[in-house]
């Protein structure tokens with residue numbers, strides 16, 4: 001692993017998993033405490049070469065089961081519909097895969113630690129408003145399918161990146177066609193000029209360099225939905241409740257004495273984090289962590305726990321509960337799957353104090 005190539009505007013200490021396609025995540029401590037991730041620290045996940053589309057050349061086609069197919073230019077999209085801000089966390093389904101890789105290898109899969117997740121203030125227009133203008137012909141069990149402008153060379157066969165979400169999610173107010181991220185024009189690396197942001201769903205559904213939307217009766221047949229991003233062949237849509245420790249680092253040597261433990265927790269789509277607990281004895285006794293204020297149901301919640309540690313080895317575990325009382329599984333081994341997705345076992349770090 002080495003530093004991020006200059007030119008993409010990422011921090012020098014990003015952990016780069018691949019140069020081409022460019023895949024990187026920030027060191028965990030960078031994500032601690034701050035609700036909105038700086039663009040230079042935001043993880044980046046690509047499956048092919050990054051398209052370079054000038055706003056003047058960009059077009060969006062909306063077709064399928066609609067009464068009025070549309071072709072929208074950048075000015076038509078950005079000024080023709082009301083604009084909204086949504087703070088939302090994006091999380092790759094491969095987040096925390098590194099822990100699954102320690103159980104059993106997965107050749108060619110990026111070893112994402114707990115940083116394939118970041119939060120931005122997204123600004124754009126509602127997908128629902130665009131679909132209403134196009135006129136949905138059939139509601140019920142329909143899907144909105146998205147196509148990106150990038151070609152993924154390792155898909156079978158090579159094809160544009162794409163995916164779909166159910167129409168009931170597509171029509172919800174939080175799903176945006178975003179053209180700004182953290183008050184700046186959306187960078188090319190993150191899908192500019194326009195990308196989808198589908199809060200609460202796996203990152204793969206937030207299609208970048210968006211050029212096509214099709215309303216259709218079935219989920220997307222794109223490789224990245226019909227074949228990849230599955231757990232034991234079941235299609236992923238939302239991600240389960242999760243929790244991670246951001247600092248101290250796994251394997252760190254820390255001074256004995258006062259210790260501050262920090263991390264994030266994130267609930268499944270539309271649910272909320274109710275509590276986070278920390279254990280210093282392997283999961284027998286649990287202590288409540290302090291939670292940062294909740295922003296909305298589509299963002300992570302940072303947490304912190306302060307304690308005093310004696311010299312010697314120490315394992316810290318953390319787990320979250322959502323507002324329905326659900327928590328996540330203890331065992332990482334039980335969650336192993338060949339794609340390395342959706343690891344939400346208890347967060348753990350092993351330290352040596354003294």
Ligand SMILES: Nc1nc2c(c(=O)[nH]1)N[C@H]1C(S)=C(S)[C@@H](COP(=O)(O)O)O[C@H]1N2
Nearest residue numbers: 043044045046047092148161203204207208
């Ligand atoms: N067109 C396109 N959209 C895409 C991807 C891609 O490779 N091509 N990667 C997806 C995946 S798997 C994730 S996790 C998110 C990552 O968004 P980011 O790179 O802005 O962090 O984008 C999604 N959208």
Ligand SMILES: [Mo]
Nearest residue numbers: 092093203204
């Ligand atoms: Mo992803």
